[in-house]
Amino acid sequence: MEEGTLKSPSNCAGTVGVDYGDTDPFQWDSREDCQVRQILDRVADKWSLLVIALLDNRRLRFTELRREIDGISQRMLTVSLRQLERDGLVKRTVYPVVPPRVEYELTPLGRTLHTTIRSLVTWTEEHQGEIAAARQAYDAAESGRG
Amino acid sequence: MEEGTLKSPSNCAGTVGVDYGDTDPFQWDSREDCQVRQILDRVADKWSLLVIALLDNRRLRFTELRREIDGISQRMLTVSLRQLERDGLVKRTVYPVVPPRVEYELTPLGRTLHTTIRSLVTWTEEHQGEIAAARQAYDAAESGRG
DNA sequence: CTGGATCCGACATGATACTG
DNA sequence: CAGTATCATGTCGGATCCAG
Numbered sequence: 253m254e255e256g257t258l259k260s261p262s263n264c265a266g267t268v269g270v271d272y273g274d275t276d277p278f279q280w281d282s283r284e285d286c287q288v289r290q291i292l293d294r295v296a297d298k299w300s301l302l303v304i305a306l307l308d309n310r311r312l313r314f315t316e317l318r319r320e321i322d323g324i325s326q327r328m329l330t331v332s333l334r335q336l337e338r339d340g341l342v343k344r345t346v347y348p349v350v351p352p353r354v355e356y357e358l359t360p361l362g363r364t365l366h367t368t369i370r371s372l373v374t375w376t377e378e379h380q381g382e383i384a385a386a387r388q389a390y391d392a393a394e395s396g397r398g
Numbered sequence: 399m400e401e402g403t404l405k406s407p408s409n410c411a412g413t414v415g416v417d418y419g420d421t422d423p424f425q426w427d428s429r430e431d432c433q434v435r436q437i438l439d440r441v442a443d444k445w446s447l448l449v450i451a452l453l454d455n456r457r458l459r460f461t462e463l464r465r466e467i468d469g470i471s472q473r474m475l476t477v478s479l480r481q482l483e484r485d486g487l488v489k490r491t492v493y494p495v496v497p498p499r500v501e502y503e504l505t506p507l508g509r510t511l512h513t514t515i516r517s518l519v520t521w522t523e524e525h526q527g528e529i530a531a532a533r534q535a536y537d538a539a540e541s542g543r544g
Numbered sequence: 545c546t547g548g549a550t551c552c553g554a555c556a557t558g559a560t561a562c563t564g
Numbered sequence: 565c566a567g568t569a570t571c572a573t574g575t576c577g578g579a580t581c582c583a584g
Contacts, residue, residue, distance in 0.1 A: 386486025
């Protein structure tokens with residue numbers, strides 16, 4: 253199983269050698285625990301991001317989520333949901349009926365993250381134009397230089 | 399080359415089939431442009447996240463960045479920086495000296511993103527304990543059900 | 545020092561088939 | 565419907581060599 257055992261050992265070896273002397277705005281990576289690196293990676297994951305974004309304050313069924321996040325495979329949706337559930341961000345409710353009915357919703361913890369993620373999404377919405385422009389400019393200059 | 403051409407064609411096919419009827423909190427993925435999906439993936443990237451986080455309001459050299467983001471390979475740092483530069487988030491300054499000296503800093507656009515990313519990092523810092531606890535609980539219950 | 549190019553393995557992800 | 569298991573593979577990312 254590709255559980256959340258620990259895939260990247262190198263993440264915790266020396267983690268990040270931040271050493272500002274006094275002002276250390278990013279002590280999180282070297283001290284605290286390298287956990288932050290790992291959690292960031294999980295939370296900033298492509299699919300997790302979308303799942304959390306979609307579960308605003310609604311309960312969605314598996315298939316509903318799958319339809320909304322067009323392009324996600326059943327497998328990845330399952331895996332993502334499992335991870336989010338394990339991290340206490342998403343609550344999974346199974347109704348013992350036939351056919352099966354499973355609903356997903358954000359936990360209180362997940363809702364606090366939703367806010368942050370939402371702001372990331374909003375940022376992207378607002379600045380996609382600038383980014384597109386920057387890319388064009390970059391690519392133009394690039395092809396110009398050969 | 400693994401440029402930012404377009405790796406996931408499926409991303410833009412139907413993108414996300416959001417269809418709430420009236421209240422559509424996530425129109426971004428289906429309308430606007432699927433760009434959002436792609437940009438989100440880029441800015442939420444593991445290394446990009448850390449790079450932007452580290453370039454708070456300082457200029458860092460290539461090697462400095464590499465040292466701070468312990469665990470990143472030269473290749474990925476280069477790739478990440480190129481992408482960020484192309485997206486207009488990071489400014490690259492080359493000093494025509496020998497040995498070469500290259501410094502990186504956030505652009506104004508990058509600085510706006512920094513704020514958002516910083517809040518994501520902060521969230522992770524603040525809630526890593528809860529997540530760890532949730533994982534323990536989950537794993538315990540899991541092994542219990544065996 | 546800063547990178548570009550290449551090679552290659554590992555892991556993540558998709559596709560498919562099967563189950564309760 | 566909601567997964568699980570298995571297999572195939574594409575991509576990411578590390579290691580290495582080379583160049584300005």
